[in-house]
Amino acid sequence: MAISGGNLFAMDAVDQEILDVLRADSRTSMRELAQRLGISRTSAYARVKRLVDSGVIRAFTIEVDPAALGLGLSAYIHVRTKQNSWKSFRKKVWALEEAAHVALVSGDFDAVILVRARDAEHLRELVLERIQSLPEVVATQTVLVFEEHVGQ
Known part of the structure; x- marks a missing residue:
């Protein structure tokens, strides 16, 4: 079973296998x-169409691969925001190409x-000058990513 749009979607073993194959290679x-x-x-067509x-x-x-694009430094920025500012904060952060x-x-x-940043200087500028300057932001904490694995 999977939850889709708040509704329970009945999946069988074949549906799960379809998802596994397409997660590994959507092409x-x-x-x-x-x-x-x-x-x-x-x-196969009918099942994929039903899943979509x-x-x-x-x-x-x-x-x-971000590194292949010259964005070899990744970090998680933990942000404390002002009360009731999530929607405006989210909109501004999604406008950042590095997000x-x-x-x-x-x-x-x-x-x-x-x-994703080019280097430490780019990350510093992003956090200190662009994210922390947003009026919704109260505080930040930056956590560098040393190694990353994307699961299926």
Whole structure:
């Protein structure tokens, strides 16, 4: 079972296998998907369409290596914001090209931002001059990422 748009979506083992294959390579053809799962192409198309239409599959995407783009330094920026400022803060942070992920969280901080920077100077400028200067920001804490693994 999966929750999609607040509704429970009934998934069987074949649906789960489809998700596993497409997570590993979203460019997998329907022909190859059907062969790997031992189902017809018609069934593969129908199942993928049902997963998309129900919202279980939200997008087919690519994974880019930030270091190959010259963004070899990653960090999590923990941010404490002023009361009731999440929506305006989120909009401004998503406008930063360095922001890879933004989340509202519980705990000592209100938000966590995963950022990608060229180097330490770029990260310093991003945090001290652009993020901390936002009127919604009360405090930040920067956590450098030494090694990263993306799971499926």
